[in-house]
Amino acid sequence: MALVPDHEDFFSRRCVWVNGPIIVGAGPSGLAVGACFKDHGVPFVILERSDCIASLWQKRTYDRLKLHLPKQFCELPKVPFPDDFPEYPTRKQFIDYLESYARRFDLQPRFNEAVQSAKYDETCGLWRVRTASASAAGVAPAEVEYICRWLVVATGENAETVVPDMEGIEEFGGQVIHACDYKSGEVYRGKRVLVVGCGNSGMEVCLDLTHHDAFPSMVVRDSVHVLPREVLGKSTFELAVLLLRWLPLWLVDKILLVLSWLVLGNLEKYGIKRPAVGPLELKNTEGKTPVLDIGALGKIRSGDIKVVPGIKQFTRGKVELVDGRAIDVDAVILATGYRSNVCSWLQDSDFFSKNGFPRQPFPHGWKGSSGLYAVGFTRRGLSGASLDATRIADDISRVWREETKQAKQFIAFHRRCISQI
Ligand SMILES: Cc1cc2nc3c(=O)[nH]c(=O)nc-3n(C[C@H](O)[C@H](O)[C@H](O)COP(=O)(O)OP(=O)(O)OC[C@H]3O[C@@H](n4cnc5c(N)ncnc54)[C@H](O)[C@@H]3O)c2cc1C
Numbered sequence: 001m002a003l004v005p006d007h008e009d010f011f012s013r014r015c016v017w018v019n020g021p022i023i024v025g026a027g028p029s030g031l032a033v034g035a036c037f038k039d040h041g042v043p044f045v046i047l048e049r050s051d052c053i054a055s056l057w058q059k060r061t062y063d064r065l066k067l068h069l070p071k072q073f074c075e076l077p078k079v080p081f082p083d084d085f086p087e088y089p090t091r092k093q094f095i096d097y098l099e100s101y102a103r104r105f106d107l108q109p110r111f112n113e114a115v116q117s118a119k120y121d122e123t124c125g126l127w128r129v130r131t132a133s134a135s136a137a138g139v140a141p142a143e144v145e146y147i148c149r150w151l152v153v154a155t156g157e158n159a160e161t162v163v164p165d166m167e168g169i170e171e172f173g174g175q176v177i178h179a180c181d182y183k184s185g186e187v188y189r190g191k192r193v194l195v196v197g198c199g200n201s202g203m204e205v206c207l208d209l210t211h212h213d214a215f216p217s218m219v220v221r222d223s224v225h226v227l228p229r230e231v232l233g234k235s236t237f238e239l240a241v242l243l244l245r246w247l248p249l250w251l252v253d254k255i256l257l258v259l260s261w262l263v264l265g266n267l268e269k270y271g272i273k274r275p276a277v278g279p280l281e282l283k284n285t286e287g288k289t290p291v292l293d294i295g296a297l298g299k300i301r302s303g304d305i306k307v308v309p310g311i312k313q314f315t316r317g318k319v320e321l322v323d324g325r326a327i328d329v330d331a332v333i334l335a336t337g338y339r340s341n342v343c344s345w346l347q348d349s350d351f352f353s354k355n356g357f358p359r360q361p362f363p364h365g366w367k368g369s370s371g372l373y374a375v376g377f378t379r380r381g382l383s384g385a386s387l388d389a390t391r392i393a394d395d396i397s398r399v400w401r402e403e404t405k406q407a408k409q410f411i412a413f414h415r416r417c418i419s420q421i
């Protein structure tokens with residue numbers, strides 16, 4: 001019987017039956033689904049590879065980070081941000097909000113449990129989810145196999161860093177880090193820093209560097225949409241959401257571009273070209289997020305941030321650019337983005353495509369077959385995750401009581417071989 005692990009596995013790996021869904025990931029998305037399950041009275045387990053909730057926010061973001069979107073677009077289901085929070089909460093405030101959210105719903109993820117694989121077992125109609133826990137040096141990691149009826153993937157769009165291959169980087173000699181390890185420009189004071197990438201991270205890291213008297217050069221290898229964070233005191237994002245209620249996307253894109261031109265002017269003379277496709281369409285089709293400017297453009301105009309084209313190669317203490325120039329550089333920060341890691345552990349699933357995102361675009365990418373769900377892969381930030389979370393919890397809770405009633409007799413037979421949570 002497939003529910004019982006094979007002989008060798010049985011002795012090397014603990015096996016745990018979960019009477020309800022498993023949620024993989026304790027970021028905002030995983031917490032949001034957990035809170036909704038609590039509301040429905042559905043038991044569940046959250047597995048988290050890190051040792052805290054919202055590890056992206058706690059461990060892999062910089063000090064000066066603030067939410068880019070107004071707070072009403074970033075709150076999780078059932079709990080608005082406190083009234084005394086500013087319109088754009090700081091990283092610290094957002095983390096406080098998430099901590100109190102987890103406490104309020106008594107969410108207790110199993111920390112230090114990285115999911116290594118998850119596979120649907122056709123024979124018994126259940127998911128087998130294998131984890132490895134962090135352990136002391138020299139000791140083999142503890143392995144557990146969880147078995148459950150529903151699997152909710154909440155590992156995020158930004159689970160792993162993108163680190164491009166760059167010719168000569170091993171000869172460069174200076175410090176090279178990814179933006180996820182950047183905390184503040186303090187340690188770069190007086191240094192010439194090459195920031196590779198011009199997304200929101202690249203722009204904001206450059207801005208922070210200028211605040212610490214460093215000398216950033218930002219690599220813009222292609223085109224990018226930069227929009228003002230606000231137009232006439234109104235959030236650009238909010239404006240786009242409002243306009244999309246009445247107007248087609250292409251027209252909203254045109255309006256956003258005209259407004260951006262009026263507020264920011266022509267950016268080409270600073271080396272920033274706009275893509276031919278509009279910002280919302282580009283986000284929908286290619287997942288490229290427009291930059292919401294919070295001050296970097298001003299520093300580009302003043303020359304405090306230099307814009308440089310793509311990289312040809314690194315040499316000792318220098319970078320050669322595709323336009324033939326070579327500039328001296330003390331350190332490199334790769335603001336080259338992130339990627340999903342789902343395909344590295346979720347097995348045999350057609351629901352996700354090779355890039356680790358659901359094949360079905362928003363709003364259809366939250367539910368697969370065989371009890372598989374995805375939350376937080378909408379490319380619509382926290383508001384998209386909240387929407388997914390509510391749908392998933394409603395859907396599973398509807399069938400949970402019925403399914404568990406039927407499964408009870410079947411499972412009772414096997415409980416002598418497996419422990420229960
Ligand atoms: C610098 C930065 C700023 C951002 N700012 C905003 C913003 O202002 N507004 C907005 O809406 N969005 C923003 N985002 C997007 C961000 O993705 C979301 O805010 C939010 O963090 C998504 O939540 P999530 O739970 O889906 O993913 P995450 O926050 O990434 O959480 C996923 C969790 O899954 C865990 N995990 C991953 N793989 C495994 C595994 N195999 N086993 C177990 N656990 C695993 C991770 O450790 C992590 O804790 C920002 C992203 C970055 C990088």
Ligand SMILES: NC(=O)c1ccc[n+]([C@@H]2O[C@H](COP(=O)([O-])OP(=O)(O)OC[C@H]3O[C@@H](n4cnc5c(N)ncnc54)[C@H](OP(=O)(O)O)[C@@H]3O)[C@@H](O)[C@H]2O)c1
Pocket residue numbers: 065066067068069158164179196197198199200201202204219221222223224288289310311335336337338
């Ligand atoms: N305050 C905030 O809310 C905030 C702050 C930071 C980030 N974020 C969010 O976090 C997510 C990730 O943002 P991100 O800026 O880290 O990543 P990103 O949006 O994916 O941008 C990555 C950048 O790196 C460039 N790049 C990649 N490989 C390169 C190479 N080999 N050479 C030169 N350039 C290269 C890309 O250029 P191409 O376009 O040419 O590929 C792009 O400009 C986004 O959703 C973003 O909105 C939000």
